[in-house]
Amino acid sequence: MSTNTKxxxxxxxxxxxxxxxxxxxxxxxxxxxxxxxxSQSTPDPDPSAPFPPDPNSRASTITTVEREIRSAGGEATAIPVDTTDIESINRLVASTISKYKTLNVLIYNPGAIWWASIEDTPTKRYQLMQRVNAEGLYAAVQAALPHLKNSKKGRIIVVSPPIYSRFFRGKTAYAMTKVAMSVLTKGLAMDFVRQGRIDGNMAVTSIWPAASIESAATEQFTRKDPSFARDLRKPTIFSDAILAILRAPPEVVNGELLLDEDFLRSYAGVTDFSKYSVVPGSNPRRIMPARLPDLTVEEQDDEGMRHDSAKERRAKL
Structure with missing residues (x-):
């Protein structure tokens, strides 16, 4: 039995x-x-292998990350999951609760990527992105939500983009699956609000990088052109932004589609981002618009009848 109090x-x-x-x-x-x-690796690592491994290589697995955290005095448990399999996601959440008895934060970061036109995106490739990105998130939220609501401060953080037109260009199939994740953030945030107040201190937030972040996905570009690294930031900017979101009151972040740099500047008071540059002294190019559209609209006094399919189904049982 776990004695964890964190x-x-x-x-x-x-x-x-x-x-x-x-x-x-x-x-x-x-x-x-x-x-x-x-990705997993043997619990008994090769003593001759470099540790920690290159964080953007296949040598970095849930096993090595668990070892990194534990070797630094932290608490971590590695549990494998296939995000294309709903039952695998359900087992993951069940194993988490079995181990720790509670769940306070869910962060959904997996991403299947294929950037091409619709004509050059096979349907099977789109289906894979849909399963990993949108459907995997939905299944994870469904499995985790009861436990998050039971915790004192349940938070969900989704790695998905703000919604704006240029994001669709040249990668429509990918954008369809990622924007769906942002729609979940907006919709679930509304579910958390009861009579004008956030229910149970819950919040769901999407976050996206303002400038490209060094990762396994960017290595293909730096291999072709090492100067590309000048436009990259370290992933610590993303984790710092997530920590700031978790510290913020729910009413500040619930339903927001945030950019890491902008939230750190506006909420955490960060003004110097130089420490995040992969190449010291460089000024990574911003890939996101300076201003994003406001998705809210002026509501009618009467928005019409709301229909709840679940309520209607329960009434028939």
Whole structure:
């Protein structure tokens, strides 16, 4: 039986890159972290292998991340998951509760990527992105939500983008799956509000990088052109932004589609971002618009009849 008294964070997609950094920094800031992804390695590592491994390589797995955290004095448990399999996600959440008895934070970071036009995106590739990105998130939220509501401060953080037109260009199939994740953030945030107040201190927030972050995905570009590294930031900017979101009151972050740099500047008071540059002295190019559209609209006094399919179904039982 676990004697853990720390808040518990489940980070899905934490084997390398951004997810690994988020898991490590959560542990360093007092969380017990469940590290979840597909990739595992032997619990008894080769003593001649470099440790920690390159965080953007396949040598970095949930097993090595758990070892990194534990070797630094933190609390971590590695649990494998296949985010294309709903039952695997259900088992992950059940194992988390079995181990720690509670769940305070869910972070969903996995991402299947294919950037191409619709014409050049096979349907099977789109289906894979849909399963990993949108459906995997939905299943994780469904499984975790009862436990998050039982905790004193349930938070969900989704790695998905703000909604704006340029994001769709040249990668429509990918954008369809990622924007769906942002729609979940907006919709679930509304579910958390009861009579104008947030129910149970809950909050769900999306976060996206303002400038490119060094990861396994960016290595293909730096291999072709090493100067590309001048436009990269370290993943610590993302984990710092997530920690700031978790510290913020729920009414500040619930339903927000945030950019890491902008939230650190506006809420955490960060003005110098130079420490996040992969190449010292460089000024990574911003890839996000300076201003994003406001998705709210002026509501009618009467928005019409609301229909609840679940309520209607329960009435028939």
């Amino acid at each position: 808040p518990v964070a489940l980070v899905i997609g934490a084997s390398r890159g951004i997810g690994r950094q988020v898991a490590i920094d959560l542990a360093a800031n007092g969380y017990a972290v469940v590290i979840a992804a597909k």
